[in-house]
Amino acid sequence: MTNLLKIIARFHFFLLFLLLEGIAMFILISNNSTKSSVVISSANTVSGYIFRNFNFIAEYLSLREQNRKLAFENAQYRNSFESSYRSNIVTKREISDSTYRQQYYFITAKVINNSINRQYNYLTLDRGSAAGIKEDMAVITNEGAVGVVREVSENYSSVVSILNRKIGISARIKSNNYYGLIQWDGVDYQYVTLNEIPNHIPLNLGDTIITSGYSAIFPEGIPIGIISKYKHDEQSNFYIINVKLSSNFKNLQYVYIIGDLLKDERLKLEKSVESYE
Numbered sequence: 001m002t003n004l005l006k007i008i009a010r011f012h013f014f015l016l017f018l019l020l021e022g023i024a025m026f027i028l029i030s031n032n033s034t035k036s037s038v039v040i041s042s043a044n045t046v047s048g049y050i051f052r053n054f055n056f057i058a059e060y061l062s063l064r065e066q067n068r069k070l071a072f073e074n075a076q077y078r079n080s081f082e083s084s085y086r087s088n089i090v091t092k093r094e095i096s097d098s099t100y101r102q103q104y105y106f107i108t109a110k111v112i113n114n115s116i117n118r119q120y121n122y123l124t125l126d127r128g129s130a131a132g133i134k135e136d137m138a139v140i141t142n143e144g145a146v147g148v149v150r151e152v153s154e155n156y157s158s159v160v161s162i163l164n165r166k167i168g169i170s171a172r173i174k175s176n177n178y179y180g181l182i183q184w185d186g187v188d189y190q191y192v193t194l195n196e197i198p199n200h201i202p203l204n205l206g207d208t209i210i211t212s213g214y215s216a217i218f219p220e221g222i223p224i225g226i227i228s229k230y231k232h233d234e235q236s237n238f239y240i241i242n243v244k245l246s247s248n249f250k251n252l253q254y255v256y257i258i259g260d261l262l263k264d265e266r267l268k269l270e271k272s273v274e275s276y277e
Contacts, residue, residue, distance in 0.1 A: 123147060130155055139258070163184050169218065174207065178198070182224055191243060219260075226244055
């Protein structure tokens with residue numbers, strides 16, 4: 001109240017002027033119908049303009065809330081798209097035969113990430129432990145070997161590609177059964193090197209290279225590639241053999257993950273033999 005009185009005392013001349021102007025305007029309008037209508041019309045125009053712009057500002061300020069609601073509705077709509085879901089159906093190829101005992105089974109998976117330009121390349125697949133995927137399972141395509149499962153979560157798995165300098169795959173030449181080790185030199189994603197083949201063995205360009213079956217990961221006979229060129233290593237008694245890969249690693253979409261029903265039995269036996277060394 002004290003502050004209000006101070007303001008009135010400070011601006012009492014200006015306030016008195018406004019009061020007198022208001023009284024004069026009222027008397028003028030009351031005694032003159034023409035001017036009264038003009039003033040009322042002008043006041044309506046001004047008030048209409050003010051309210052119109054006020055509504056515009058209010059609508060503008062409400063856009064954020066409207067956008068939030070619209071985004072929520074769009075999200076709900078998109079959630080109904082088929083592309084928002086992944087199939088939980090696991091395609092598992094098994095063989096039932098009264099004469100032969102099944103050893104391998106195949107699970108299909110989609111490649112959702114892949115690298116080919118690094119020294120240590122990996123793939124990510126859309127299948128994990130929930131689909132029966134485990135570490136150290138072989139991964140192939142219809143064309144040939146791809147890599148080995150290394151890490152597994154519930155719904156995904158990470159695969160060490162053949163195009164990874166840390167991995168080596170036991171392989172053999174199909175025509176003569178000599179075996180060696182497939183490794184990548186980190187240069188070209190289309191080629192790997194077959195090592196440890198003695199240089200007195202006859203070779204031919206186009207010879208097929210397949211998995212040897214000597215490891216507990218890849219079954220025997222999975223294609224790897226063909227010999228594209230070879231030469232004698234002057235510092236050893238072995239060849240340097242370039243192998244063009246059968247699988248196109250730049251176009252991987254779907255793969256097969258191979259499970260071995262007899263793997264644990266084999267590893268247990270081999271481990272027991274190692275204890276005698």
